[in-house]
Amino acid sequence: xxxxxxxxxxxxxxxxxxxxxxxxxxxxxxxxxxxxxxxxxxxxxxxxxxxxxxxxxxxxxxxxxxxxxxxxxxxxxxxxxxxxxxxxxxxxxxxxxxxxxxxxxxxxxxxxxxxxxxxxxxxxxxxxxxxxxxxxxxxxxxxxxxxxxxxxxxxxxxxxxxxxxxxxxxxxxxxxxxxxxxxxxxxxxxxxxxxxxxxxxxxxxxxxxxxxxxxxxxxxxxxxxxxxxxxxxxxxxxxxxxxxxxxxxxxxxxxxxxxxxxxxxxxxxxxxxxxxxxxxxxxxxxxxxxxxxxxxxxxxxxxxxxxxxxxxxxxxxxxxx
Numbered sequence: 001x002x003x004x005x006x007x008x009x010x011x012x013x014x015x016x017x018x019x020x021x022x023x024x025x026x027x028x029x030x031x032x033x034x035x036x037x038x039x040x041x042x043x044x045x046x047x048x049x050x051x052x053x054x055x056x057x058x059x060x061x062x063x064x065x066x067x068x069x070x071x072x073x074x075x076x077x078x079x080x081x082x083x084x085x086x087x088x089x090x091x092x093x094x095x096x097x098x099x100x101x102x103x104x105x106x107x108x109x110x111x112x113x114x115x116x117x118x119x120x121x122x123x124x125x126x127x128x129x130x131x132x133x134x135x136x137x138x139x140x141x142x143x144x145x146x147x148x149x150x151x152x153x154x155x156x157x158x159x160x161x162x163x164x165x166x167x168x169x170x171x172x173x174x175x176x177x178x179x180x181x182x183x184x185x186x187x188x189x190x191x192x193x194x195x196x197x198x199x200x201x202x203x204x205x206x207x208x209x210x211x212x213x214x215x216x217x218x219x220x221x222x223x224x225x226x227x228x229x230x231x232x233x234x235x236x237x238x239x240x241x242x243x244x245x246x247x248x249x250x251x252x253x254x255x256x257x258x259x260x261x262x263x264x265x266x267x268x269x270x271x272x273x274x275x276x277x278x279x280x281x282x283x284x285x286x287x288x289x290x291x292x293x294x295x296x297x298x299x300x301x302x303x304x305x306x307x308x309x310x311x312x313x314x315x316x317x318x319x320x321x
Contacts (some may be wrong), residue, residue: 005071006176006208007033007056012068014051014060021280025051027232028068030306031210033176038202038209040219040240042255043229046276049212050098052229053178056210057089073175090121094174096198098181098212100165104153110164111149114171121172136167140197159190163197170201177202179211183218195221216255220244225312228252231277231287234306238313248315250292286318294319 014026026048033039041049054060056070056077070077073092080088097103105113114136115129122129130149137145140163153161162182169177179198183191199222202209213219219226219240226243228236228251236249247253254272274291277283285302289295299318306316 003034005032006035006037006073007031007210008069008071009052009056010069012052012055012070013066014048014055015065016060017063017065018061019280022065023280024282025232025279026055029229029232029234031227031234031237033208033210035175035208036206037225038199038211038223040211040213040223040226041229042213042216042219042226044214044276046279047229048232049229050180053095053180053210053212056176056178057093057095058085087121090117090172090174092174093176093178094169094172095178096162096165096169096180096182098184100158100161101153103165104161104168106153109150109152110156110168114149114164114168117168117171132171133167136170137164139170139201140164140167142167158186159194162186162190162194166194166197166201170205173205175208177207177209179209181212181214183213191218198222216244217259228255231282232279233287233316234314235288235316236314237306238309238311242311242313248309248313248320249288249317250294251288254291286316 009029009031012026012029013024016023016025029048029052031039041052043049055066056072058077060066072088075088111130111133114133115126118124118129118132119126133149134145137149142148142160142163148160156164183194186194195218211222223240225237225239227234228249230251236243236252243252247256257270258272272291277287283290285300286304289299292299302318304316304318304321306314307321308314309320
């Protein structure tokens with residue numbers, strides 16, 4: 001197996017400077033994804049998962065400060081020109097957005113939007129692009145694909161629209177797929193169908209995937225490895241089986257304990273007390289310390305490093321330093 005990472009993020013920090021105070025949404029994140037590997041980024045809303053993903057495509061608004069390094073398929077993302085960045089988006093890295101109704105253009109048919117993406121990068125005729133769009137709709141199992149390609153986004157259900165978004169993401173044969181909570185707005189039955197479809201297509205195309213989710217059950221279904229994010233940092237990383245069966249960080253344990261399916265037979269659902277910190281006004285020391293049942297005085301004054309454990313795991317907790 002090729003050990004050269006398809007994605008190599010080192011010490012990534014992202015700061016938004018438009019508000020009253022600078023907001024450091026990502027703070028020193030390092031992450032590697034091997035060819036053909038699926039890594040789930042897991043954490044509560046506001047933990048920096050989507051910001052990390054968008055950094056790989058440099059999709060942040062003007063005024064955002066981005067530090068560190070990001071390499072995708074040997075390309076230094078931070079040094080790419082506007083033209084080179086345009087050639088990265090689509091043929092090398094593609095993204096499935098969380099809400100396809102906002103990501104797709106409402107005034108063009110789905111077929112037209114996919115065809116435009118194909119023609120932009122593959123330099124083929126409209127007829128060839130249309131044939132490929134039809135094949136993609138068949139691939140993602142959209143019924144009556146010829147008719148559906150003539151639909152506008154508002155004419156599709158949530159599940160069919162998400163399948164259309166997946167088809168568009170695959171239109172230019174990317175090597176890397178970024179999936180930003182693609183099942184959040186779907187009901188449970190459709191969610192399972194989309195997860196199985198993404199996993200099947202990932203194996204067929206040999207894609208490297210970063211899958212963002214706040215649901216550890218979803219992460220366990222699709223991923224090879226899981227990286228747990230909290231307040232802009234990765235606090236634990238490891239193989240799925242290790243994270244699920246032998247979690248180390250108190251936050252990871254809290255996420256696992258809060259799963260509804262584990263609450264049967266208990267009077268109350270176990271929850272993590274408190275709320276995530278204000279990223280514009282971070283507490284000293286470990287960001288999770290104010291909510292952690294195991295926190296001690298050193299936890300409140302010292303930021304723990306991500307320390308490698310036995311096997312392939314890492315954890316940022318003073319208990320393991």
